[in-house]
Each structure stands twice: as C-alpha cells, then as structure tokens.
Amino acid sequence: MLRMLILILVPVACLLPPGTGAGEIICGHEAKPHSRPYxxxxxxxxxxxxxxxxxxxxxxxxxxxxxxxxxxxxxxxxxxxxxxxxxxxxxxxxxxxxxxxxxxxxxxxxxxxxxxxxxxxxxxxxxxxxIPLPPSGQKVRPGTVCSVAGWGRTNSWNNETSPTLQEVDLKVQDNEACWNVPCLRPSYYNPLTMICAGDRHRCQNSFQGDSGGPLVCEGKAQGIVSWGSPFGIPPSVYTRVATxxxxxxxxxxxxxxxxxxxxxxxxxxxxxx
Missing domain, CATH: 2.40.10.10 (Trypsin-like serine proteases)
Incomplete structure (x- = not known):
C-alpha cells in the first residue's frame, strides 16, 4: 500500500517548485540533548x-x-x-x-x-x-551507516518543524543510486563533490528545512545536507567534505x-x- 502511494505521489512531487526539497529529518527521533555539541x-x-x-x-x-x-x-x-x-x-x-x-x-x-x-x-x-573533518580525499564506502540531524520538518505532509533536535541513521549508497531516483536530476550528481545517502526502500531521509547540517560517518563530518527529491524520497545528495x-x-x-x-x-x- 505504501509503495503504491509513493508511486502515485512521485509525479506530483516532480512538479513542486524549486526550493521545496532538502534538510528535514523524516522517520527519525529526538536526539539526546547536547549529544551533538557541534x-x-x-x-x-x-x-x-x-x-x-x-x-x-x-x-x-x-x-x-x-x-x-x-x-x-x-x-x-x-x-x-x-x-x-x-x-x-x-x-x-x-x-x-x-x-x-x-x-x-x-x-x-x-x-x-x-x-x-x-x-x-x-x-x-x-x-x-x-567536530573533526575527514582527511583530504577520503572516500566513504557504500554501506557505511552515517547519521544526520536537524531542527527542520519531521514529515513531507505539512510545514510543522521540530523545536528539538531530531536525528536519523542513513546508509551511504553507490553513486548509481542517485542517478536513478525519480525527480533527481542525474546530470547534476557529481561523485567527485557529492555523496549519495539514504535507502530508497526506507522512509528515513533528510529533507526541507535543515540544509547545511552534517552527514556524520564514524565521528567525522563527511557530508553536508545539500539537495534531493522535492518530496523527500530517499536517497538524497550531500556535499563531499573531503574534496x-x-x-x-x-x-x-x-x-x-x-x-x-x-x-x-x-x-x-x-x-x-
């Protein structure tokens, strides 16, 4: 049922105006207070x-x-x-x-x-x-579990934001995953300067309202929340900090x-x- 709903809504999402997708934490949970002091x-x-x-x-x-x-x-x-x-x-x-x-x-x-x-x-x-930064040029292997946090919206259905810091775990994907997602522009994805993260079969994602936050992998800020599907469908794209x-x-x-x-x-x- 959920898969059918997503398939129905994807074309609508692709029609949303620029600026409506990235930074919100979807399907996450409240972070332990001050556990992310950076x-x-x-x-x-x-x-x-x-x-x-x-x-x-x-x-x-x-x-x-x-x-x-x-x-x-x-x-x-x-x-x-x-x-x-x-x-x-x-x-x-x-x-x-x-x-x-x-x-x-x-x-x-x-x-x-x-x-x-x-x-x-x-x-x-x-x-x-x-927060520590990675060594120059370091690569994050696909399958690595990272995390992202923010104070943005907690779902894609309304404009409500969270006053408390929310967090969610995301898995780094192969570059091909961001070349084959509805609404993402594959020609815009640059593997030299970007990281693809978030499992398309799960709801966890970053989305609207918290762009600029860190994608943290093994204690280092490997990515920056950048862009993705305007409807919050994973995966999303993160600036590759090591570059x-x-x-x-x-x-x-x-x-x-x-x-x-x-x-x-x-x-x-x-x-x-």
Whole structure:
C-alpha cells in the first residue's frame, strides 16, 4: 500500500517548485540533548524573507554549512537542543563574513559548501565543541551507516518543524543510486563533490528545512545536507567534505589574516533541500 502511494505521489512531487526539497529529518527521533555539541542552527535574512538552515562548528571561529544557505545576514545559535527555549548552554553569534565556495553553482548545486566566519570566538564547553573533518580525499564506502540531524520538518505532509533536535541513521549508497531516483536530476550528481545517502526502500531521509547540517560517518563530518527529491524520497545528495579540505584550510587561514578571499559563485539557479 505504501509503495503504491509513493508511486502515485512521485509525479506530483516532480512538479513542486524549486526550493521545496532538502534538510528535514523524516522517520527519525529526538536526539539526546547536547549529544551533538557541534550542531549549529542558522537564522538567515534575505531581503524581507527569513529562513533557517543547519551547520556545524569546525573551529572556534568557523561554522561549515551549505552555500545555498547564504543571505544578507546570518546569526548562528550554538549549544541548543530546544530552539524555542532559552537554555543556559546557548550562544548566539553573528556571522561577520560568509565564504561560499567560489565555484558554487546555484543551478546544479555543485560545490555547495560555505564557511561562516563568526564575529567572535566561541566559548567551547561540554555542550559546544567542534567536530573533526575527514582527511583530504577520503572516500566513504557504500554501506557505511552515517547519521544526520536537524531542527527542520519531521514529515513531507505539512510545514510543522521540530523545536528539538531530531536525528536519523542513513546508509551511504553507490553513486548509481542517485542517478536513478525519480525527480533527481542525474546530470547534476557529481561523485567527485557529492555523496549519495539514504535507502530508497526506507522512509528515513533528510529533507526541507535543515540544509547545511552534517552527514556524520564514524565521528567525522563527511557530508553536508545539500539537495534531493522535492518530496523527500530517499536517497538524497550531500556535499563531499573531503574534496574541499584544502579549500577549507586555505579560507580559514586567509580570512583570519585579513586577506582578500575572492569569494563568489556561478549564478544560475537549483532546487535545494
């Protein structure tokens, strides 16, 4: 019955407008409070619009997220479990400089990665800490069980979001899995810069509302929630962090020394999660 319902709804999902798919946690559960102390909640303002994304702390001064989570101004919340409460562990910090990858393409979402330089250094403690990044070029084997978390919507049927951090386990797939999914654009999937994760036979997935959060594999941030089916059908696509390790280190070094970064991005347009 569920399989028949999915088959009926897939054509409808493919007609949804750009921007309606990625980042929400589907079929997950509430995370243990502060068990993911690297998680960041982003409040973004773009003109008169406000929206949210996820991210993760990679140093005292920098948060990593997706390039499509950029805006006119960004504020980061760290140390949170319930974003609707004023918890003692929370730290709000403004972003003084967003650094999207200079080859980010808004149409294909290739190179969908962005560093956020914080206005001040974070006070690290048991509720706020950095997550390790993988070695440059490291590959994640298909079949590896990873996890993703966020504060986005908890299903694809309504716009309700979760005030508490939700998490779900996902299995990394062969690249072919993201070349053969309804509504995904196979020509956009680039195995050099992207990871395919999520079993098409299960409901667990990341989706709308928490783009930019980390795909965590064996304790390292191997991916960034990027894009997928606008209806939340797995698998979804994650930016491959290991590909960008040299860029991350170079941008952090240059930004802290005050060098001009030459940041930008190719302007076209794509449906992100």
């Amino acid at each position: 998680m960041a909640y982003l409040e973004i303002r773009q003109g008169n619009k406000r929206y949210t994304c996820g991210g993760f702390l990679v140093s005292k001064n920098f948060v990593l997220t997706a390039a499509h989570c950029n805006g006119d101004s960004i504020t980061v919340l760290l140390g949170a479990h319930n974003i609707n409460k004023q918890e003692q562990s929370q730290q709000w910090i403004r972003v003084c400089r967003p650094i999207p990858h200079w080859k980010y393409n808004r149409e294909t979402l290739n190179n969908d990665i962005m560093l956020l330089q914080l206005e001040r250094a974070v006070a690290l403690n048991r509720n706020i800490s950095v 960008f390790i040299p860029w991350i280190h170079e941008m952090m070094k240059r930004s802290q020394s005050g060098d001009h970064l030459g940041i930008g991005g190719q302007t076209s347009g794509v449906a992100q999660l």
